[in-house]
Amino acid sequence: MPDVRVVNVTKKYGKLYALDNVSITIHDQEYFSLLGPSGCGKTTLLRLIAGLIEPDSGEIYIGDRRVDKVPPEDRDIGFVFQTFALFPHMTAWSNVIYGPKVKNYDAKQAETIGHEVLELVKLNERLNAYPSELSGGMMQRIAVARALAAGAKTLLLDEPLGQLDAKVRNEIRYEIRRMAKDLKLTAIHVTHDQAEAMSISDRIAVMKKGKIVQIGTSQELYMHPNSLFVAHFIGESNFLEGYVTKANGESEIELRQGLVVKAFNQMNIKPGERVVLAIRPETCEMKKGHVASENCLFGRVEKSTFEGIVVRYEVRLENGDRFVINRPSLTEEWSKIGEDVTITYPLDKAHLFPYPESGLAEEIKV
Amino acid sequence: MLSKLQNTLNSLSSKKSLKYTLYISAIIIFFALILVPPIIGIVIKAPAMQSFLKQPVLVNSALGAISNSFIIALIVAALDLIAGVPLAWLITRGKSRWLSVLDTFADIPFVVPTAALGYSILLFWSSSGGISTLFGSSLISPGWLLVMLLHFTFSFPVVVRVVVGAMLDYKMEYERASRTLGAPPLTASRTVTFPIIKPSLIAAFSLAFARSLSETGATFIVAGLVFQNGPVFIQNLSNGLKAGTISQATYEGGTVFASLILIVVSLIIFGLIRVLGQKLTLPFGKGLPSFEKKLSYKKAAWSRNSIALFVFIVIVLIPSLFVALPAFQAIATGSTLAQALMGQGIWSSFWQSLFLSYSLAAIVTVLGILTGIPMAILISRKTFGKLPSTILDLLINVPLIVPSIALGVSLKFFWQGIPGIPEFLLLVFAHLAITYPYFVRSMSAAMERINVDMEEASRTLGARPFTVFKTIVLPITKYSILSGAIIVFTRSVSETGATLAVTSNLVTAPVLLVKWVNSVRGIVAPIAGVNALTVGLACGFLILFSFIILLVLRLLTRKGKI
Numbered sequence: 001m002p003d004v005r006v007v008n009v010t011k012k013y014g015k016l017y018a019l020d021n022v023s024i025t026i027h028d029q030e031y032f033s034l035l036g037p038s039g040c041g042k043t044t045l046l047r048l049i050a051g052l053i054e055p056d057s058g059e060i061y062i063g064d065r066r067v068d069k070v071p072p073e074d075r076d077i078g079f080v081f082q083t084f085a086l087f088p089h090m091t092a093w094s095n096v097i098y099g100p101k102v103k104n105y106d107a108k109q110a111e112t113i114g115h116e117v118l119e120l121v122k123l124n125e126r127l128n129a130y131p132s133e134l135s136g137g138m139m140q141r142i143a144v145a146r147a148l149a150a151g152a153k154t155l156l157l158d159e160p161l162g163q164l165d166a167k168v169r170n171e172i173r174y175e176i177r178r179m180a181k182d183l184k185l186t187a188i189h190v191t192h193d194q195a196e197a198m199s200i201s202d203r204i205a206v207m208k209k210g211k212i213v214q215i216g217t218s219q220e221l222y223m224h225p226n227s228l229f230v231a232h233f234i235g236e237s238n239f240l241e242g243y244v245t246k247a248n249g250e251s252e253i254e255l256r257q258g259l260v261v262k263a264f265n266q267m268n269i270k271p272g273e274r275v276v277l278a279i280r281p282e283t284c285e286m287k288k289g290h291v292a293s294e295n296c297l298f299g300r301v302e303k304s305t306f307e308g309i310v311v312r313y314e315v316r317l318e319n320g321d322r323f324v325i326n327r328p329s330l331t332e333e334w335s336k337i338g339e340d341v342t343i344t345y346p347l348d349k350a351h352l353f354p355y356p357e358s359g360l361a362e363e364i365k366v
Numbered sequence: 367m368l369s370k371l372q373n374t375l376n377s378l379s380s381k382k383s384l385k386y387t388l389y390i391s392a393i394i395i396f397f398a399l400i401l402v403p404p405i406i407g408i409v410i411k412a413p414a415m416q417s418f419l420k421q422p423v424l425v426n427s428a429l430g431a432i433s434n435s436f437i438i439a440l441i442v443a444a445l446d447l448i449a450g451v452p453l454a455w456l457i458t459r460g461k462s463r464w465l466s467v468l469d470t471f472a473d474i475p476f477v478v479p480t481a482a483l484g485y486s487i488l489l490f491w492s493s494s495g496g497i498s499t500l501f502g503s504s505l506i507s508p509g510w511l512l513v514m515l516l517h518f519t520f521s522f523p524v525v526v527r528v529v530v531g532a533m534l535d536y537k538m539e540y541e542r543a544s545r546t547l548g549a550p551p552l553t554a555s556r557t558v559t560f561p562i563i564k565p566s567l568i569a570a571f572s573l574a575f576a577r578s579l580s581e582t583g584a585t586f587i588v589a590g591l592v593f594q595n596g597p598v599f600i601q602n603l604s605n606g607l608k609a610g611t612i613s614q615a616t617y618e619g620g621t622v623f624a625s626l627i628l629i630v631v632s633l634i635i636f637g638l639i640r641v642l643g644q645k646l647t648l649p650f651g652k653g654l655p656s657f658e659k660k661l662s663y664k665k666a667a668w669s670r671n672s673i674a675l676f677v678f679i680v681i682v683l684i685p686s687l688f689v690a691l692p693a694f695q696a697i698a699t700g701s702t703l704a705q706a707l708m709g710q711g712i713w714s715s716f717w718q719s720l721f722l723s724y725s726l727a728a729i730v731t732v733l734g735i736l737t738g739i740p741m742a743i744l745i746s747r748k749t750f751g752k753l754p755s756t757i758l759d760l761l762i763n764v765p766l767i768v769p770s771i772a773l774g775v776s777l778k779f780f781w782q783g784i785p786g787i788p789e790f791l792l793l794v795f796a797h798l799a800i801t802y803p804y805f806v807r808s809m810s811a812a813m814e815r816i817n818v819d820m821e822e823a824s825r826t827l828g829a830r831p832f833t834v835f836k837t838i839v840l841p842i843t844k845y846s847i848l849s850g851a852i853i854v855f856t857r858s859v860s861e862t863g864a865t866l867a868v869t870s871n872l873v874t875a876p877v878l879l880v881k882w883v884n885s886v887r888g889i890v891a892p893i894a895g896v897n898a899l900t901v902g903l904a905c906g907f908l909i910l911f912s913f914i915i916l917l918v919l920r921l922l923t924r925k926g927k928i
Contacts, residue, residue, distance in 0.1 A: 052542050072545040079546035085539040089561045099547035102557070102655045150547045 003028050004049060004154060004186060009058030009068075011044055018044040020210040021058070026188055026203075031177055033189045033197035036207035037233070037366035042190045043158055045207070049188065050156050051075050062154060073102075075154075078147030082159040084139045086131035092142045093127040099150030117145040120179050137168045144176060148183065155180055155187040161196060173200050194234050198222070206230050228276055228353050232364040237278040238323050239360060247271045250347065257319040262295055263352045274355035281326045283349040286313065287342045288335060295350075297343045299323060301335050315341060372832070379832035389749060392740035393758070400799045401761055404768060407776030408629075410783070411622045418619025428624050431599035434510065435769075436631065438595060439578035442517040446574040447567065449518075449681075450525035452674035457526070458533040460671070472526045472678070475519055475686045476852070479860030479912070481876035482905035484584025485883045486689030487516045492588075508590030515681065516588050517581065521574035522682050527849070528573060532566030535815065551667075552658035556648060568643040572636060573766070579632060582771040583862020583876055587883055596628045597769040597863055604775075604867070618779070625772030632767040690909060692902025702899050706907070712895040716878060716904055723875040724911070726790075727858035730797040734805045734854045735847065737798075742809035759810075766803045773799060774867025781868075789872050796864040801857045805850035812846030813839070852916055859912055875908055 004026040011019040019041045026032045034042035047053045049060060051072035060068040067075050078099075086095050096117060100110035118124055121141040131139055140160065147155060160176065161169040177200040180187040191197050197204050198218040205215045206229075214226045225231035228239065244265065246252040251265035253275060263277050290298045299315035302322075310326040311334055317323050325343055327334075335341055356363035378384050419425060457469050475483065491506040506512050540562060544554035560567065582597035589598045603620045606612040612620075660666065696702040706713045741758070748755040765773060777796050781787045816839065824834045840847075862876040869877070882901050885893040 050546055052545070071550070072542070073548045073550055075546075077546055079543065081539055081543055083537075083539055085537070085543035087540055087543070087558055087562070089558075089564075098544070098549075098557075102544070102547060102549040102553055104655060146543075146547065156546075 003061070003063065004188065005059075005061040006045065006049065007059040007061070009045075009048060009055045009060065011041075011048060011053065011055050017210045019048070019055075022210070022212055023058075024205060024212060024215065026186060028186055029181075029184050030202045031180055031187045031189065031200060033191055033201040033204045034207060035191055035194060035197040035204050035233075037192060039209075040207040041210040042192075042207050044210075046156050046158055046188060046190045049154075050077055050079050052079075076152050077154045077156055078150050078152035080143050080147050080155070080157045080160040082162050084131070084143040084163070086134075086139055086142055086146070088131055091128050091130055092134065092138075095131070095142055096127075096145045096149050098146060103150070113149050113151070114145075117148045120148065120182070121145045121175075136164050137172065140164060140168075140172060144179070148179070153185055155185045157187065157189045159190055159192070161191070161193075169196070176200070198234070206233060208233075223349070225278070225351060228278060228356060228360065228363050231278040231280075231351060231353075233366060235280055235282075236324070237280055239364070240277040240279070240321055240323075241355065241360065242275055242277065244269050244271050244273050244275055244352075251352065253277055253352070255319055256321060259297075259317070259319040261297065262347060263350045264347055265352055267352065267354065269352065269354055276353050276355055276360060278351045278353065279323075279345050280349065281312070281324045282310070283346060284325045285344045286315075286325055286327055286335065287344075288339060289342065290340050291342045293342070293344055295345050295347055297323065297345075299341055299343060301337050301339045301341055304335065304337060313341075315343065372836075375832045376830040379835075380830050385831070388740050389744055392737055392744065395737050396741060396758075396761075396802070399795055400802050401764060403780040403795070404765070404773050404776040404799065407778070407780035408622050408625055408772075411618050411776075411779050412626075414615050414618040415623050415626075416619065417613075417615040418623055421616065424616065424620060425623070427594065428596075428599055428620060428627075431594040432596045432624060432627050432631070434594065435579055435596035435628065436635070438510065438514055438517060439575045442514055442521060442578045443571045443575040445518055446521050446525040447571055449674065449677045450522055450570065451529055451567070452670055453678050454526050454529035454533055456671050456674055457530055468675075468678075469530070471683060472523055472530075473852075473916070474913075475523045475682060476856045478686050478689070478905075478909050479856075479862075479876045479879070480520055480581060480584040481587065481860065481862045481879045481883070482689055482908055483520055483686055483860075484516055484587035485879070485901065485905060486687070487512065487519060487584070487685050488588050489691075490685040490688040491515060508588050509593045512588040512590070513585055513593065513595065515685070516584055517578040519682050519686055520581065520584065521577040522678070524573045524577060525570040528566055528570040529563070532563040536563055548655075550655060550659035552661050553655040556654075556658065561647065564643070564646075568639060572639055575635070575639075576632070576763075576766040579628065579767060580769040580773075581863070582769060583860075583866070583880055586862075587880065596624050597771045600624050600769065600771045600775065601863070601866070604771075621772065621775045625769065625776060628769055628772060629767065633764075636763065636767060687909070689902055689905040692899050693906025696899040696903040696906075699899070702903060706900075706903055712882075712893065712900065715873065716875070716907075719873045719875045719878040720907065720911070722872060723859050724915075726793055726797060726874065727855045729794055730801060730858045731851050731854045733794070733798055734801055735851060738802060738805040738809055738850070739847075741806050742813055745806070746810040746813035762803050762806050764803075765799045769863065770800055770861060771863035771867050774864030777864070778868045789869055792868045793865060793872060793874070796868045797858045797861055800861060800864055801854040804853040804857065808846050808850035808853065809843065812843040816842055848919060852919060855915070856912060859908075875904075879904060879908070 006022055006024045009019055009022050010017065022045060034045060036042045044053065048055050051067065051070060055068055058068070059066055062075060062077070087098065090098065093114065097110045097114040100113050105113070118127070121144055123138065123141045123145065126134065126138065131142070134142065140163070144160070157176070161173055164172065173196055189197070189201065201218065203215060203217055204221055205212045206221060207213065208229055214221060214230045221230060221234045225234060231237045240255050240261070242253040242255040244251055245254045245260065247265055247268070247270055249265070250262050252260055253263055254260050261277065269275055297317050299317040301313050302316050303314040305312045306329060309329060311329045313325050313327065313335060315323045315325060323343060453472065457465050457472070478486065488508065491512055492508060506515065536559065540558050541554045544558045545551070549557065580597065582601055585595060586598050586601050589595070594602065600621050603612060603617045607614065607617040705711060706716070709717050741762070744750065745755050745759050745762070774796050777792065777799065781792050781795065820838055821834050824838045829837065860876055862880060865874050865877050866880070879901070881890070882893065882896045882904065884890045885896045886898055886901055
């Protein structure tokens with residue numbers, strides 16, 4: 001059963017580093033996602049693992065076998081393309097049994113496999129239709145069935161849900177995970193949709209500009225982001241800029257206009273250094289009026305948006321910073337625009353980071 | 367002034383009546399100038415066939431010549447595909463930057479006028495100065511083999527161009543998908559790539575087939591005295607008429623007979639290719655993938671590329687340019703070059719013919735673009751519905767399959783019935799008829815590839831139809847317009863058969879070259895001052911000027927000025 005290991009892999013296009021000395025291990029039977037904004041190198045990494053492109057340097061292993069010089073047809077992988085890449089001149093059925101046929105299985109064996117995988121993707125109709133006659137969801141199922149029918153133990157998925165509408169996408173993502181788990185496959189799933197990655201992955205690697213910035217479970221990435229980029233890219237965060245004024249345990253941070261707040265200083269940032277405090281909108285409480293308490297911020301509601309489950313408020317803090325907070329829409333009285341409010345945040349869910357050299361905007365740019 | 371004109375065109379382009387007037391004019395021009403005249407020209411002379419049919423020797427000779435035409439065209443088109451696809455593959459898939467140079471070189475046989483090409487091939491394969499020097503005697507005598515080599519040479523670039531275009535448009539994702547499913551590269555090509563680009567492969571085959579079938583001037587040079595194909599048979603009839611060995615009625619009857627059979631059989635073959643081509647599928651071939659795997663990897667691919675390059679360089683490129691060698695000798699001697707540049711003696715008629723050829727080609731190209739663009743829009747956008755577009759699409763091909771000499775003769779038959787038509791106009795009509803399909807085909811294919819959303823987006827942003835065409839369609843299709851224009855221009859400059867047929871007084875460069883070549887070869891009475899050096903230099907000039915014009919066109923497009 002294959003672990004997939006990528007060791008110090010670099011890939012350049014001209015002067016641009018698509019991947020810069022990347023190393024990663026994906027465990028056997030793990031459902032793993034590569035997550036990042038467009039151009040971060042996640043598809044390049046997937047294509048390198050598939051053998052569709054060759055690395056400039058570094059090593060790639062599938063199981064114990066080094067494969068970076070092995071052509072894709074000998075890597076024993078299944079690949080689902082973003083555009084599905086169903087062969088337009090073949091029917092859905094011919095597409096599905098293409099893999100067994102090129103692998104010289106006899107006709108009966110190919111047929112059995114074909115029916116088995118179609119059973120898995122719950123599709124047994126319109127098999128004589130050509131891809132152009134199928135809906136997006138059907139094409140997606142055929143693409144997955146085709147990749148599975150080739151008998152691979154490693155399934156590589158390149159934004160496989162990108163072409164589908166939201167409802168179908170939500171349904172199919174759990175099905176793909178279920179199939180991968182049922183068949184005990186190692187699956188690597190590329191996506192730029194953090195909700196998709198978080199809902200189906202055992203672990204996620206967040207990528208930025210050709211590098212992996214953090215690897216972890218959904219919870220780890222959400223609860224303990226190791227950088228401003230991850231704090232921003234996974235979920236949403238308010239970023240408050242300031243300076244450390246006291247640096248023992250519960251540090252004090254002086255925000256703009258002398259507003260002082262508290263935060264845990266897990267990175268041991270020294271007093272006087274410039275910092276950014278990241279607080280997620282959904283971790284905060286909000287009360288009407290200005291009521292002094294621990295770890296609180298005073299402000300006034302500038303905008304409120306009903307988003308279904310939550311109401312999203314944009315609050316102008318007393319020091320002029322803008323702060324976003326999400327509150328349950330059904331269990332709480334809504335605040336009005338222009339209303340004074342007090343926001344409290346839990347210390348253990350506020351993350352303190354050194355101010356980035358390139359500036360905050362550049363650091364979190366996607 | 368210019369913006370005023372633009373505004374006028376813009377407001378005019380919004381009027382539906384004007385749009386439809388333009389489209390209908392394009393259809394009328396196509397029928398009146400391109401499609402109908404050659405057909406009527408043949409039909410009105412059909413009674414002349416009676417006297418021809420009474421001469422069994424000539425009839426047998428015609429039938430033999432016509433079957434030669436088809437056999438050669440089919441074999442050549444097949445060989446073109448076999449050799450052209452690997453070269454197109456190398457050009458589009460290779461990683462070396464030198465491949466763009468190779469891509470440009472692949473066009474060279476386009477640039478060489480076919481008459482000069484014929485002479486070049488003759489010199490290379492058959493004369494004592496060419497490759498035959500290595501063998502002590504003439505390697506390939508004029509005849510069917512030399513005709514096949516010639517046809518292979520001039521139709522090869524057509525195949526490469528079409529297949530390269532198809533491969534560039536092809537989504538590599540399909541092939542990658544096939545590879546990830548376990549198919550070695552060759553299996554992926556056979557089972558996925560080739561079936562997807564099959565329409566282009568069929569188009570390439572058909573174009574090569576049609577080119578082989580219709581070429582006259584160069585074929586006449588390399589055919590020798592014994593071998594005849596259809597166009598050479600018609601040319602021999604014409605020569606016989608001029609020499610007084612056959613009657614006007616026999617000439618007309620024989621020409622109509624040969625043309626009719628060529629046209630009818632071609633139409634049948636094209637119909638078959640169209641119908642059978644769509645149904646043709648390659649068997650999956652159990653076990654083949656393992657064999658193909660062995661052929662797919664580096665050594666085999668290297669051998670395949672080497673053979674493709676070797677065939678291109680030795681059979682296409684060098685023989686095409688071989689005619690330029692005496693030009694260097696002529697330059698070295700100095701006196702021939704000086705005479706040529708000063709236009710002394712025979713050179714005055716050469717420069718006149720060259721001027722005529724290029725003026726004619728320029729006029730035909732402009733007319734082709736002006737009349738071809740509305741037709742291309744009609745076909746690609748199905749303006750008048752699906753069926754009329756399909757019918758127009760089919761009819762466009764007709765001038766492609768008629769042998770150029772037969773087209774010329776039938777046009778002459780038609781237009782000579784209308785008094786007062788200047789010979790130059792006749793030449794323009796003949797060249798327009800021959801080149802029109804190439805432009806429309808190239809342009810309509812490009813238009814089909816444009817996403818209509820882009821044009822609609824432009825309209826929603828406030829652009830009127832003329833502005834949409836100028837700012838969206840034109841920039842996107844400029845490469846196809848250029849390719850179409852290049853083919854029209856070079857075909858016109860190199861066209862010999864139809865030109866010979868429609869002219870009595872005007873002499874274009876290829877016609878003059880044919881005369882000179884025949885004089886050098888002793889087929890006609892010697893022309894004073896014409897020898898191998900002068901012919902070589904004349905061909906050299908023609909190639910050089912055509913190459914410069916094409917280069918300028920390419921550079922202009924690259925800079926985005928047109």
